[in-house]
Amino acid sequence: MNQAIIDAKKALVSEIAEKMKDAESTVVVEYRGLTVAEMTELRRNLRAEDVEFKVYKNAMTQRAVESIGADGLKEALTGPNALAFGKDAVAPARVLAKFAKKHEALVLKSGIVEGKVVDVETIQKLSTLPNKEGMISMFLGCLQSPIIKFACAVKAVAESKEGSAEAAE
Template sequence: MSKPIKNMIVAEYQRRFDGVGSALIIDIRGIEANDNNDLRIDLLGKDIHITVLKNSLAKTAFSGTELESLSTTLSGPSALVFGGDSVVNVARELVDWAKKIKTLELKAAVLDGELFDGKDGVKRLSEYPTKDEAQATVIQLVLSPASNLVKASTSPGSNLLGIIKEITTRLEEGKTIEKIA
């Protein structure tokens, strides 16, 4: 392949992967054509894209980007998988597909510059909460003290608050405290 063509491919990779900070590398060697089509159609329906890579050119294109750590995993037939709502969702999808297609090899993933190497790394990533799940957890933690206070004031124990208020009122009026409840 001539140098100008290689430069065009690198430029295309850089254009296509511009802004992609998290992705996975898979090996689709040995996958039957029908399974490959089913995989691609299913993922494309979820806005997840698969691009088969020329490893040496991809390493050049990844240089200086958040995908650079994936360069060490580029050996043999490799494809970059990216898109969707989050890389965690992409990892979950691919882990599910790897159960159906035994020849689908999960090579690595990168999330915010952190490399998840090998099949175990990708499985570990798939167990992370998605951005939406993490935000929901944080909101739940922030709101839980307030909701606990509301529950306490409306629960049967809230009679205690009423008793304390009555004692305070009687003491302010100068009355003696007798049996209230």
Template sequence: MAERVIPADKVSAVDELTEKFRDSNATVLTEYRGLTVPQLAELRTALGASASYRVSKNTLAKRAAHGAGLTELDEYFSGPTALAFVTGEVVDAAKALRDFAKENEALVIKGGVMDGRAITADELAKIADLDSREVLLSKLAGAMKGSMSKAAALFAAPASKMARATAALRDKKEAAGE
């Protein structure tokens, strides 16, 4: 079967979507059927700077995904589809989408792609349960500080013991009158 030719006015839209697929850390495909325009605006606000949310025709989005080398997303291009292009922290965007979907049952997370690999809605939910990058870095810094404190105490222990032994010997000599 021959491929349909895209009208000239749609070529730029496909090119833009292809570029977004390539430049994103992850892309999440959702079904937005039943969401109002104010709800979509609320979702865009919830995503903040971590992602952009765009409603797209399936044929154009599918062509763009193929142009970016993402053929494994084909199964998700059915029904009304909107794309969340994540350029910031994937965990933050996943949390925002999960939380919004809990409040608005009309938003259905279909799946997506991260690091060139297709991910399911369940995998995206697991990503949403992770701590953010900042929290993980803080935990790592705290663990490293604790380890360094233990190492410093361990290295200082022999010198400290020697100083206490010397002080005790001096006190003992002074007590004996020497």
């Protein structure tokens, strides 16, 4: 084999491995049976959530998976696969699962979330979570809730004392 071809393949493997390492989550899907229009719609939905969606040869992806130590992902790399790389741990799973509900041809297979290989069930559970900003706002709401309840109780006590003081006069 030509040395230039070998170097190009090594560069591709290292590119895939780098993307997997840099992404908070990577989801593997099988897209067999989707039309071009459906793939375009899926790519548009993923791009809106800042998720990169690429199709690589399985052999190159398997080598990249070996190089980062995520060998559990190798068994999912059969058939026509695509990879979704997300900076948000939940975004790829959420967008792909929502699209898969409408289009049965898209099959969620496996993935890597924060460096750990996960199965389809975990990806499905992740898809029900809100994005990072949504989780932060929910957390802040939980933190503020006791303070708001305490403030309301103090206000109610103050109002009841004012009402009883006026009645006594």
